[in-house]
Amino acid sequence: MNTTSALTVRRATTRDIDQMLSIINEYARQGLMLPRTKISVLENLQSFLVAYDQDKVVGVAGLHILWDDLAEIRSLAISESAKGLGVGKRLVLSLVDECKNLGVKRVLALTYQKEFFEKCGFYVVAKETLPQKVWKDCINCSKLPCCDEIAMIRESYTE
Numbered sequence: 001m002n003t004t005s006a007l008t009v010r011r012a013t014t015r016d017i018d019q020m021l022s023i024i025n026e027y028a029r030q031g032l033m034l035p036r037t038k039i040s041v042l043e044n045l046q047s048f049l050v051a052y053d054q055d056k057v058v059g060v061a062g063l064h065i066l067w068d069d070l071a072e073i074r075s076l077a078i079s080e081s082a083k084g085l086g087v088g089k090r091l092v093l094s095l096v097d098e099c100k101n102l103g104v105k106r107v108l109a110l111t112y113q114k115e116f117f118e119k120c121g122f123y124v125v126a127k128e129t130l131p132q133k134v135w136k137d138c139i140n141c142s143k144l145p146c147c148d149e150i151a152m153i154r155e156s157y158t159e
């Protein structure tokens with residue numbers, strides 16, 4: 001892929017699942033993000049966007065609504081061949097736009113990629129300031145006893 005090729009961002013479909021899982025779970029094996037199962041992606045398919053280059057999925061990102069004013073970006077992953085070309089930022093900003101359209105004011109990322117999210121307009125917040133609902137799914141996470149991810153927020157719109 002190069003910067004001049006035709007990249008589209010669209011909602012994921014069942015036809016994308018295998019490629020989505022392959023990108024996500026390769027990074028999960030490296031300990032960079034949490035793994036996803038086929039059923040967990042299928043059950044949340046409507047919340048996922050994919051970036052497409054010709055017939056190939058090169059990026060994936062999901063949105064999980066936590067409360068009326070807070071949604072979390074989950075499973076953001078760009079294939080090795082497409083990294084550094086603006087695909088990640090485009091997916092994140094598309095999800096921020098989606099939050100704005102949904103009336104969800106704040107967007108959360110729990111991440112190791114601080115500089116990338118800063119470039120997308122996010123800022124670091126203390127985890128203690130986040131509502132308890134954020135931690136609901138952490139009970140099933142292998143990182144639970146010593147989670148070292150950074151919590152970052154950005155507003156999807158200002159009043």
Ligand SMILES: CC(C)(COP(=O)(O)OP(=O)(O)OC[C@H]1O[C@@H](n2cnc3c(N)ncnc32)[C@H](O)[C@@H]1OP(=O)(O)O)[C@@H](O)C(=O)NCCC(=O)NCCS
Binds near residue numbers: 075116
């Ligand atoms: C982190 C990740 C999503 C970034 O996606 P990407 O498409 O490579 O990033 P982009 O090309 O859109 O970069 C946008 C900006 O962030 C910067 N950036 C991207 N990755 C960066 C990094 N690791 N460190 C510092 N800056 C980074 C880029 O230089 C660019 O800056 P610019 O706007 O000034 O040009 C991608 O590298 C990835 O999938 N990593 C592995 C999985 C992962 O860690 N996912 C995040 C889980 S929360």
